[in-house]
Amino acid sequence: MNRNTAKLTFTAMGIVINIVFxxxxxxxxIPLLFLDTIGTIFTAVILGPVYGMIAxxxxxxxxxxxxxxxxxxxxxVNIAVGLIVGLIAKKYKFNLKTAIIAGCILAVVAPLIGxxxxxxxYGGITGDGxxxxxxxxxxxxxxxxxxxxxxxxxxxxIDKIASCVxxxxxxxxxxxxxxxxxxxxxx
Numbered sequence: 001m002n003r004n005t006a007k008l009t010f011t012a013m014g015i016v017i018n019i020v021f022x023x024x025x026x027x028x029x030i031p032l033l034f035l036d037t038i039g040t041i042f043t044a045v046i047l048g049p050v051y052g053m054i055a056x057x058x059x060x061x062x063x064x065x066x067x068x069x070x071x072x073x074x075x076x077v078n079i080a081v082g083l084i085v086g087l088i089a090k091k092y093k094f095n096l097k098t099a100i101i102a103g104c105i106l107a108v109v110a111p112l113i114g115x116x117x118x119x120x121x122y123g124g125i126t127g128d129g130x131x132x133x134x135x136x137x138x139x140x141x142x143x144x145x146x147x148x149x150x151x152x153x154x155x156x157x158i159d160k161i162a163s164c165v166x167x168x169x170x171x172x173x174x175x176x177x178x179x180x181x182x183x184x185x186x187x
Contacts, residue, residue, distance in 0.1 A: 010046065010051070011058075013039070014040060014051075014052075015039060018037060018038065018078075021035040021038050022063075034159045035159065035163055037056065040056035043082065044082045045167055046178075046182055048089070049083045049087050049090070051086075052083065053079045056079045056080075057075045057078060058075075059075070060075035060077075073117045074114060077110050080110065081106055084105060085106070094167070094168055096169075099165045100165065102160075103161030103164035107159075111149055111156050112149075114152060115148045119144055119148050130152060130155060133150065134148055137151075
């Protein structure tokens with residue numbers, strides 16, 4: 001398999017991981033956990049920011065076309081995840097410490113991008129577990145943005161750190177020939 005085909009295949013695998021993990025966790029209704037960016041993170045760490053962004057963006061576009069078109073604008077969040085993790089992984093070894101730091105950065109950036117989208121597309125209520133806290137915050141006088149942002153940052157702290165840590169753990173378990181196949185210089 002030539003290098004470009006391998007990269008595209010790996011990116012497609014990242015998209016499938018995003019959709020499968022996101023769907024399973026959503027179906028199990030696990031609070032504060034989504035795991036719908038784990039494939040983006042994995043792809044960005046192995047292949048770099050461009051392929052991470054492609055995996056992230058195409059995940060939301062495909063999922064939007066298959067289930068709910070209103071989810072397509074959230075591709076911007078997943079693209080940002082691929083960019084940020086890819087840039088971090090280019091500069092630092094993606095070990096546990098780096099994964100936790102990357103997860104903390106994503107926990108802030110993802111809701112900063114996703115909250116205006118949620119407010120614009122859904123009016124702040126998205127039909128998930130965050131809606132109760134959103135309604136309470138709004139009833140207590142908070143702005144729509146603040147009421148939508150606080151529940152999202154809470155969930156993202158758990159989800160993005162867990163996703164990054166899971167990828168760092170997976171990297172330690174992969175055969176070296178897989179992780180070394182795509183060297184850092186080529187990203």
